[in-house]
Amino acid sequence: MADAATTGPVPVTVLTGYLGAGKTTLLNRILSENHGRKFAVVINEFGELGVDNDLVVDADEEVFEMNNGCICCTVRGDLIRIIGGLMKRKGKFDGIIVETTGLADPAPVAQTFFADEDVKRATRLDAIVTVVDAKHLFARLDDSKEAQEQIAFADIIVLNKMDLVTAEEADAVERRIRGINPYAEIRRATKSDVPIEAVIGRDAFNLERILERDPEFLSGEDDHTHDDAVMSMSFEVSRPLDPEKFNAWISELLQKKGQDLLRTKGILAYANDDRRFAFQAVHMIADGDYIGNWKDGDPRRSKIVFIGRDLNRPQLRRGFEACQVPA
């Protein structure tokens, strides 16, 4: 494994979750499992780890605004510094795990991997994993903006403490999570007992894997919505898109609404192009590229998903539909 690490970018797993959800338990599980891989671990609460590891780094979260006129463009300055240091030892470990504090907004962590060129060159964001306490999630979501954001940003959600809830309660919690983020993979667990493969090596930020999974819209609408609640919306159009129109629309949207848009993902069919275009954004920071041809016979439909706050469904739908070439 170390050989692979010396050549390609080092995968980074971001581990979030509210206080007491079971993050450290999951981290200890990952580190103690006999998988032959070596991780550099960036943590915030030193001393809680039950495993000896040479490469445990004690970080003080320092969130910086990028001085580029974009107020939601925040990064973790300490992480840029730490990854710079770890890269000098490239090849000595197979991956990096970043544990955030329970109250952390995951956006600055995620944006660090897109906004800093040195970090971008040396690493790739593998997945954002959020550990959730099944018993207390409802209360957390009601009183904490961060708890909502941690779910909104997640690629994988470990629904923990399943032994403390009934089957009905578990389903209700899952419905609530789906209301915020229908695309995350949910793994039910007790004492964070998920296989390491479920959380490490997921490559969830690879453009080629965007919207690869079909969303699991569970039956029953979320009855908990209030104004500042995080929600998701997805739109699909059947006519090909005009790339210039789409670029103009999405740039303006991210510019104006970036603070409310936590994650955006899309697979696009451009006019007169056999290639699929994949698109993703974390707040205002966007990334996109062609990811190979559409399969013969597959419908070339463009799809876009927004996860965020205060989203105007008709407006977003009209905007996306207007990017199509004339019928």
Next chain:
Amino acid sequence: MAGVTEADFLLAQRGATQELGAWVVAAIFDRAGVLGFALADGTVQIGDKAVTAHDGAILSACADARGGFLTGSDDGRLVHTAPDGTVTQIQKFGSKWVDHVAAHDSGVRAASVGKVAHVLDAAGAVTKSLTHPSSVGGLAFDAKGKRLAASHYGGASLWFVAAKEDKPRLLEWKGSHHAIAFSPDGTHVVTAMQETALHGWRLADGQHMRMSGYPGKTHSIAFSSRGRWLATSGAESVVLWPFFGGGPMGKAPTELAGGDEVLCSAVAFHPQHEVVAAGFGDGLVLMAEVASGKVVPACPPRGSAITSLAWNATGTRLAFGTEAGFAGFVDLSKR
């Protein structure tokens, strides 16, 4: 630019190289001219001797105040390595990383650990612990060793090393600042920023100097010996800002040795002449005369980026190291 044959000439005829197997954090000539390479595996390589200075990666290194090498590491230790290979721990700062070090031949040293810059005397005792609003991004003494500048988020702080009361002069500028340098006459402070730009302050009146237009992040900055030019990495050429004739405000920088579409990764000014050494992302090392723009290659590109360059005090030797652990020097003395 020069072909490989020519590029190889100096190194083959008047140089020596080594494969050290670890990221070269710094090439350093100590105060007596002894060459050492501080490596990311914790080793200080002095000639053929590989000295284990740390149980971890060296993060920052410089010539120590009174000879030998000063290194800070992610093992939390600040260490002195003598030219004969004797290793002495100066301080241990718990489990925190020692991110940046600096030293002056008056005997004073500085080491930053997170937000705190510790000032140490020649005996190694911590005389001051100076706290900053965020983690320190870089440290520099002025030419006299009287003032210490530390960069951080939101600007830089200037401290008098011998002050009875520690109150910094805060040089404010929005954004995150890392590499930092004093002009040789102590009148200006310049930082490299997260936002692919440099910022400078004229200390007499606090005048701001913005230097931007870089395609990449600047990691390396160096003033010429008399302070007329500031050489910088981060562009596909060596970008030099004029600090004379009213500059750099309103002046265009001079660009040298461009054209290969490879970012400059390290710079070092000759200790006497207006000749700058530059290393590039592909491993090329060259020397360029500012006045004529004449370029002489010192090491051909071998693929791995140059991380560090250093001149000895007399300017007769130029040493370099790469990310992949290739290191060497060329001897330019008259024969």
